[in-house]
Amino acid sequence: MRKTSELLWQDVQHQQLFEILELINHADSGPDIVLRLQQYTETHFTLEERYMEAVAYPGMDTHKRAHDVFRDEIATLLESGEEIDDCSRQVISTYLTEWLKRHVFGTDKELEAFILASAVK
Ligand SMILES: [Fe+2]
Ligand SMILES: [Fe+2]
Numbered sequence: 001m002r003k004t005s006e007l008l009w010q011d012v013q014h015q016q017l018f019e020i021l022e023l024i025n026h027a028d029s030g031p032d033i034v035l036r037l038q039q040y041t042e043t044h045f046t047l048e049e050r051y052m053e054a055v056a057y058p059g060m061d062t063h064k065r066a067h068d069v070f071r072d073e074i075a076t077l078l079e080s081g082e083e084i085d086d087c088s089r090q091v092i093s094t095y096l097t098e099w100l101k102r103h104v105f106g107t108d109k110e111l112e113a114f115i116l117a118s119a120v121k
Helices: 008-024 031-054 060-080 086-117
Strands: none
Touching (some): 008 031, 008 086, 031 060, 031 086, 060 086
């Protein structure tokens, strides 16, 4: 899934998110890995949102709303407070990975191009 990107911080953080999602699929993963996903997601989304503000990105509201959907999904998972069984672990991992792929290769690529064309990198 490695791709070339001039916006290195964004690329590295996306790889890290995909790696954490992959860990959710492991048999011995528990709620702690979902918490780790939540923390890293927040770090990443907050940084993208700061960049959007810094470059006055026109698509900022839509992009932030997309982030909030993902934030809500993870929060719901954590609030359920249940042990994750094998079946739901696969469903969760697959769903979140597919969502993230669509976001990273669509919405985030548009942001990346805008940031690269701006003075702030
Ligand atoms: Fe992103
Ligand atoms: Fe994003």
